[in-house]
Amino acid sequence: MLISRRKFVGGLALSFVAGRAFATEPAGASPARAKTSDENLKEQTAGLQPNVFVHVASDGKVTLVCARSEMGQGVRSTIPALLADELGADPKRIVIEQAVGDKKFGDQNTDGSSSIRNAFDDLRRAAATARVMLVTAAAQRFHVPAGKLQARDHAVWNGAKSIPFGDLADAAGKLPVPKPETVQFRPRSEMKHVFRPLPLVDGPDIVTGKAKYGADVRIDGMLIAVIARPPVVGGKVAKLDDRAALKIAGVRKVVRMPEPTAPYKFQPWGGVAVLADNTWAAMRGREALKIEWDHGANASYDSDQYAQALSKAVHAPGKPARNVGDVETALGSAARTVEAEYHVPHLAHVPMEPPAAIADYRDGACEVWAATQNPQDARKEAATILGIDESKVTSHVTLLGGAFGRKSKADFVAEAAFLSKQAGAPVRVQFTREDDLHHDYYNTVNTQLLTAGLDANNKVVAWRQRTAFPPIGTTFSTEVKGPGAPDLQQGVTDLPLAIPNVRAETCDAAAHVRIGWLRSVYNIFHAFSAGSFMDELAHARKLDPRENLLELFGPPRIVSLQELGVDKLRNYSATLEKHPIDTARIRGVIERVTKMANWSERKGRALGLAAHRSFLTYTAVVASVTKNAAGKIAVDEVWLAADAGTVVNVERAVSQMEGAVIFGMSHAFYGGATMKGGVTEQSNFNDYRLIRIGDAPKKIHVELIASEGPPGGIGEPGVPPVAPAIANAIFALTGQRIRTLPLVKAGVV
Amino acid sequence: MIRCQVNGEERELDVEAEMPLLWALRDVLGLTGTKYGCGQALCGACTVHVNGEPVRSCVTPVRRVAGASITTIEGLHDHPLQKAWCDLSVPQCGFCQAGQIMTAAALLAQNPKPSDADIDHSLAGNLCRCGTYTRIRDAVKRAAGE
Numbered sequence: 001m002l003i004s005r006r007k008f009v010g011g012l013a014l015s016f017v018a019g020r021a022f023a024t025e026p027a028g029a030s031p032a033r034a035k036t037s038d039e040n041l042k043e044q045t046a047g048l049q050p051n052v053f054v055h056v057a058s059d060g061k062v063t064l065v066c067a068r069s070e071m072g073q074g075v076r077s078t079i080p081a082l083l084a085d086e087l088g089a090d091p092k093r094i095v096i097e098q099a100v101g102d103k104k105f106g107d108q109n110t111d112g113s114s115s116i117r118n119a120f121d122d123l124r125r126a127a128a129t130a131r132v133m134l135v136t137a138a139a140q141r142f143h144v145p146a147g148k149l150q151a152r153d154h155a156v157w158n159g160a161k162s163i164p165f166g167d168l169a170d171a172a173g174k175l176p177v178p179k180p181e182t183v184q185f186r187p188r189s190e191m192k193h194v195f196r197p198l199p200l201v202d203g204p205d206i207v208t209g210k211a212k213y214g215a216d217v218r219i220d221g222m223l224i225a226v227i228a229r230p231p232v233v234g235g236k237v238a239k240l241d242d243r244a245a246l247k248i249a250g251v252r253k254v255v256r257m258p259e260p261t262a263p264y265k266f267q268p269w270g271g272v273a274v275l276a277d278n279t280w281a282a283m284r285g286r287e288a289l290k291i292e293w294d295h296g297a298n299a300s301y302d303s304d305q306y307a308q309a310l311s312k313a314v315h316a317p318g319k320p321a322r323n324v325g326d327v328e329t330a331l332g333s334a335a336r337t338v339e340a341e342y343h344v345p346h347l348a349h350v351p352m353e354p355p356a357a358i359a360d361y362r363d364g365a366c367e368v369w370a371a372t373q374n375p376q377d378a379r380k381e382a383a384t385i386l387g388i389d390e391s392k393v394t395s396h397v398t399l400l401g402g403a404f405g406r407k408s409k410a411d412f413v414a415e416a417a418f419l420s421k422q423a424g425a426p427v428r429v430q431f432t433r434e435d436d437l438h439h440d441y442y443n444t445v446n447t448q449l450l451t452a453g454l455d456a457n458n459k460v461v462a463w464r465q466r467t468a469f470p471p472i473g474t475t476f477s478t479e480v481k482g483p484g485a486p487d488l489q490q491g492v493t494d495l496p497l498a499i500p501n502v503r504a505e506t507c508d509a510a511a512h513v514r515i516g517w518l519r520s521v522y523n524i525f526h527a528f529s530a531g532s533f534m535d536e537l538a539h540a541r542k543l544d545p546r547e548n549l550l551e552l553f554g555p556p557r558i559v560s561l562q563e564l565g566v567d568k569l570r571n572y573s574a575t576l577e578k579h580p581i582d583t584a585r586i587r588g589v590i591e592r593v594t595k596m597a598n599w600s601e602r603k604g605r606a607l608g609l610a611a612h613r614s615f616l617t618y619t620a621v622v623a624s625v626t627k628n629a630a631g632k633i634a635v636d637e638v639w640l641a642a643d644a645g646t647v648v649n650v651e652r653a654v655s656q657m658e659g660a661v662i663f664g665m666s667h668a669f670y671g672g673a674t675m676k677g678g679v680t681e682q683s684n685f686n687d688y689r690l691i692r693i694g695d696a697p698k699k700i701h702v703e704l705i706a707s708e709g710p711p712g713g714i715g716e717p718g719v720p721p722v723a724p725a726i727a728n729a730i731f732a733l734t735g736q737r738i739r740t741l742p743l744v745k746a747g748v749v
Numbered sequence: 750m751i752r753c754q755v756n757g758e759e760r761e762l763d764v765e766a767e768m769p770l771l772w773a774l775r776d777v778l779g780l781t782g783t784k785y786g787c788g789q790a791l792c793g794a795c796t797v798h799v800n801g802e803p804v805r806s807c808v809t810p811v812r813r814v815a816g817a818s819i820t821t822i823e824g825l826h827d828h829p830l831q832k833a834w835c836d837l838s839v840p841q842c843g844f845c846q847a848g849q850i851m852t853a854a855a856l857l858a859q860n861p862k863p864s865d866a867d868i869d870h871s872l873a874g875n876l877c878r879c880g881t882y883t884r885i886r887d888a889v890k891r892a893a894g895e
Contacts, residue, residue, distance in 0.1 A: 200835070352879075
């Protein structure tokens with residue numbers, strides 16, 4: 001797609017796709033000097049536009065806005081479908097528009113598995129409002145009360161007679177917009193497509209190479225920038241010799257990047273940018289730079305030594321985060337104690353598409369195209385670094401070639417904006433794979449010590465959990481020294497335990513790299529430790545792990561703050577009223593997944609079980625492992641049960657859970673970013689290994705427990721139980737308990 | 750000046766002989782369906798066909814394709830794999846899928862009824878971070894008529 005001053009005409013429907021619902025404007029498509037979506041819509045026709053999400057034109061075209069970023073989780077296949085069903089539109093007459101970053105769309109931060117759960121009611125209300133106005137306009141035409149009419153199949157019906165939406169649009173557009181509290185949702189039984197599998201709207205573009213990602217946007221006169229960033233966070237350029245770089249054919253300019261100051265937030269990393277006519281010339285130009293670095297204080301960071309320091313920290317009392325009863329006394333008087341230490345290293349996002357963003361700064365304004373999870377933040381960071389008002393920045397969202405949290409950080413967008421101004425030309429910042437591995441906002445490193453006391457009756461009477469990690473807050477403030485209450489609400493303070501004495505403590509840990517968030521975040525290591533430790537207790541107690549797990553989570557109940565032993569719980573920004581911690585649901589997924597896996601007939605198979613609640617959804621995993629011909633562990637089959645309340649797009653929910661199994665396997669088996677001298681040791685897929693097709697289980701079985709409860713998260717909850725289920729299965733097979741990830745370190749894979 | 754055929758059209762590439770084919774396709778010819786994922790032939794996102802053979806274009810200098818016939822994802826029309834991919838909703842983010850399809854297309858051209866082991870072996874070089882492997886296997890088998 002070459003963007004020039006001609007109006008871009010987007011590619012639309014393709015021939016062979018079965019069940020394809022919508023025509024789409026390719027994400028990120030827009031003419032140069034793009035209009036806002038407001039202006040785009042007004043240009044088409046007056047029509048009906050009661051809010052930013054829905055427009056009905058007088059020719060019947062219905063434009064629905066997707067204001068969340070598509071990174072494979074299916075928002076573009078789900079949000080418009082939900083709007084269409086609530087409205088009563090014919091899916092074949094819908095156009096999907098990808099929103100720019102603008103506060104008028106509400107929260108566009110596509111993070112935290114929140115796109116549906118946070119906006120479900122608001123989206124329905126937006127579409128229902130349009131429906132009500134069309135029905136009102138039709139009632140005036142039919143001269144009947146609105147209550148007698150039905151909106152469906154792209155028209156309003158009065159018995160057998162109908163008026164198409166298009167014919168009503170202009171009249172409806174002149175009506176007053178009804179107050180939100182008066183707008184009723186359509187009964188679920190009338191929603192024709194959602195709550196079932198939905199078609200993949202971008203499928204045809206993806207399989208034909210038409211789908212546009214960050215690096216695919218092309219602008220007349222664009223330069224490509226490849227940046228030599230300081231190898232150590234906080235490092236600076238001490239000496240630069242760019243003469244050889246400037247001689248490389250195609251290289252146009254060498255530009256010094258602004259140096260960031262702690263706390264680093266989303267500031268560009270610093271260093272030296274090479275700008276060239278094409279990507280390869282820019283890469284060669286960077287290779288030809290001669291730079292001496294002043295690495296700074298973080299050059300002391302050695303992740304092996306740091307792991308030892310974390311281990312030492314968890315063997316001493318920490319700051320209390322959760323307290324029920326008296327753990328120390330209970331441990332002291334216990335008949336037996338069980339104790340285990342767990343470690344999970346930094347993890348890198350490594351999305352298949354390395355970060356890329358394009359900025360075109362001219363005449364005091366800037367257009368940005370980026371594979372960004374957070375287009376409002378991208379807008380803000382571009383405006384800040386350019387010193388212009390946000391209103392002068394248009395932030396377009398392309399498709400994202402994976403993200404997992406990396407692309408909600410706007411550092412690469414800020415770099416592009418800065419360089420475009422410096423160069424006086426549009427600039428694409430292109431991360432190489434090496435850049436992506438070296439300059440990531442890593443998921444943090446963690447060590448935990450879990451200690452349990454058993455009484456003479458083999459009951460677990462005490463549980464103490466100490467967790468040490470530098471939290472995300474260290475990237476945003478130099479005052480943060482260790483985990484705080486909000487950090488613990490992912491798998492520590494929200495963990496339901498039917499144990500009379502429970503205590504959780506945190507240990508401070510300093511950050512030496514930029515810490516970020518990665519698909520399920522702290523749940524990864526808190527579920528790994530708790531899920532493994534529960535299994536260790538099962539074996540210590542000589543109980544079936546399934547029975548042990550059900551007993552430790554306890555009987556079906558709503559778990560109160562008092563029972564948890566905390567004053568408050570962030571609960572993923574939801575109220576406990578709407579999304580309580582409900583042990584009936586965690587028991588439900590455990591019972592379902594063990595039934596799926598034929599757990600009670602598992603003799604001869606090595607199965608491992610784990611369950612977790614995260615992002616308001618309950619998931620349980622059973623993994624089956626075997627030894628392959630080389631004597632290494634292979635995961636041959638996985639079962640996953642999820643209770644996510646209402647699921648709008650069953651197909652994408654299942655695919656997210658399947659993908660979460662592979663994602664979880666990757667960090668269980670291989671993944672781990674390590675640092676020496678402050679520099680990340682891994683550079684590419686040879687040393688930051690991922691699961692390949694040959695490692696994938698023969699079958700991944702996913703079942704969703706259907707419900708009409710409020711929607712929970714979908715993108716992340718599948719991940720946390722995977723690694724502990726595998727570790728538990730390995731124990732079942734070999735008797736070896738592995739407490740440090742990745743498994744490859746123990747030589748078992 | 751390197752002359753070759755790309756998706757059935759004669760093209761002239763006025764670029765350095767050492768430029769990897771990937772960048773000639775993307776930056777010079779504007780064919781952005783072929784993706785950059787690693788630059789080291791480790792991930793397969795850059796897979797194209799050169800004279801019918803699957804090739805990692807990120808490590809193939811253009812001088813090696815002089816006179817050759819190159820097919821990119823844009824040149825694959827109505828292939829059974831593309832239909833199977835859509836029927837089974839294989840993609841998630843989709844970034845790796847052009848490379849997956851190009852590798853699988855080369856496999857099926859050579860081995861129309863591949864075994865499970867053949868499929869895993871052939872696609873071992875194509876990474877998918879979203880984890881669509883089990884669906885990729887099913888889609889290849891479906892396209893092979895199994």
